[in-house]
Amino acid sequence: MxxxxxxxxxxxxxxxxxxxxxxxxxxxxxxxxxxxxxxxxxxxxxxxxxxxxxxxxxxxxxxxxxxxxxxxxxxxxxxxxxxxxxxxxxxxxxxxxxxxxxxxxxxxxxxxxxxxxxxxxxxxxxxxxxxxxxxxxxxxxxxxxxxxxxxxxxxxxxxxxxxxxxxxxxxxxxxxxRNFIYRLREIHPDVRVQNGGEGIRELSSYKLPILRTLGLGIECVHLNKGAMVAPNWFHGSHQILYVVHGRGRIEVVDPSGERVLDEELEQCSLVVVPAFYPSTKIASSEESFHYITFVISHRRMISYLSGRNPVYRGMDRLQLNN
CATH class of the missing domain: 2.60.120.10 (Jelly Rolls)
Known part of the structure; x- marks a missing residue:
């Protein structure tokens, strides 16, 4: 698979x-x-x-x-x-x-x-x-x-x-x-992970307007050893993940609830994740994990299944129990 x-x-x-x-x-x-x-x-x-x-x-x-x-x-x-x-x-x-x-x-x-x-x-x-x-x-x-x-x-x-x-x-x-180039490494992380690494830097058409024409966005993720990005899915946006450095693992689940990918990743690995397919990325216990994700959308929208702001938080207890 x-x-x-x-x-x-x-x-x-x-x-x-x-x-x-x-x-x-x-x-x-x-x-x-x-x-x-x-x-x-x-x-x-x-x-x-x-x-x-x-x-x-x-x-x-x-x-x-x-x-x-x-x-x-x-x-x-x-x-x-x-x-x-x-x-x-x-x-x-x-x-x-x-x-x-x-x-x-x-x-x-x-x-x-x-x-x-x-x-x-x-x-x-x-x-x-x-x-x-x-x-x-x-x-x-x-x-x-x-x-x-x-x-x-x-x-x-x-x-x-x-x-x-x-x-x-x-x-x-x-x-x-400002029209063609963005110094992504120079900006502060948009999402910080406590004890998890440098966090996530995002780039959309808000910061680099030409991305609207290209229909693309980018996120850059640095994870410490053993750190994890909570399971999430991108709204209508495919992901192309490329490993810059280190080792980690990715799990991808399709909309029917079947795990369709469970793979170890290393430097230069490349994986495509379709839109609305929840996935998680986990750094190796022995190495940090640095990857970039090209997003097929100029405005990245994402929902999480766990973490600080999961979708479950908006549901009442009765809905969750049923």
Whole structure:
């Protein structure tokens, strides 16, 4: 039963510069239209992200932001962006897309080399400019065919490219951080757990308005050894849970009262929990448990079966006894 709810990542793309792993396409993943991906950029530490903001056909503006551990970067479908890791640690980027309304959506590259044999076995990655004829590219870019050919032949690497040390990047800015980036680690927990860890940090469209467009929300949970999140369910929102660090366990119960998942989780585990399926997460007695949950709703609503404010508190004794 666990195979329907969790999935092993598939390496879709790999090179000297990093790799892309993808969870998709079976059991609950396929039914709910969920795709998750993890990108690892070699050379370790903080990095940069560049976002190209197109204003119809009038102007395209590039904004470059510095990103750090725990930052949330939210961009609409179709927006072009790049990532760069210039630190001393591996840069891990975890992303989720909900494609229930558009299951034919596919990512593509606007720069880089032609698709190689490995990328064809993955997502078929290769820069889309190689698909156009030299005549079209020459006319569109107002360059002669020889110059177009030089540009195409100069494109190397598929997906990941190691850049020279002397390459410069745009200066990082904070002018548009409020539109695309949220420093989730810098805020105080929204829910504190006494003796249970750092608690729960929530991110919704109230704090980052672009999440309304994406229909997504996030919660970040840190539990101490042996701590537990009380059994709860999300209102109309599917959950995609990813383990950042540590070990723990998840139990999921379906609306008929049957336990459909009881599984140990460790670092890099990923599980999908459908809406209205009560679940609980419990940290190992030997390790703390840190996970993030991507919520398929821009406004997270949740009810608990126990704890400080359970649904039973609103019922009178006669209802509970019967």
């Amino acid at each position: 666990a195979e329907q709810w969790s999935s092993d990542a598939r390496v879709a793309l790999k090179s000297d510069g990093g790799k892309l792993e993808v969870w998709e396409g079976s059991g609950v993943f396929e039914e709910l239209g969920v795709v998750a991906g993890r990108t690892m950029l070699k050379r370790r530490g903080g990095g940069l992200v560049g976002i190209f903001i197109s204003l119809d056909d009038r102007k395209t503006r590039e904004s470059c932001f510095k990103v750090e551990r725990g930052d949330v970067v939210a961009v609409p479908q179709g927006v072009a962006l790049w990532w760069y890791n210039g630190g001393d640690d591996e840069l891990e980027i975890m992303g989720v897309a909900h494609l229930a309304d558009n299951r034919h959506t596919k990512p593509f590259l606007v720069a880089g080399g032609k698709p190689d044999e490995q990328s064809r076995r993955g997502f078929g990655f290769g820069a889309v400019i190689h698909g156009f004829s030299s005549g079209v590219l020459s006319r569109a870019s107002e360059m002669d065919k020889s110059s177009v050919r030089d540009v195409l032949e100069g494109q190397s690497g598929v997906g990941f490219v190691k850049v020279d040390e002397d390459v410069t990047f745009p200066d990082a800015t904070s002018a548009f951080d």
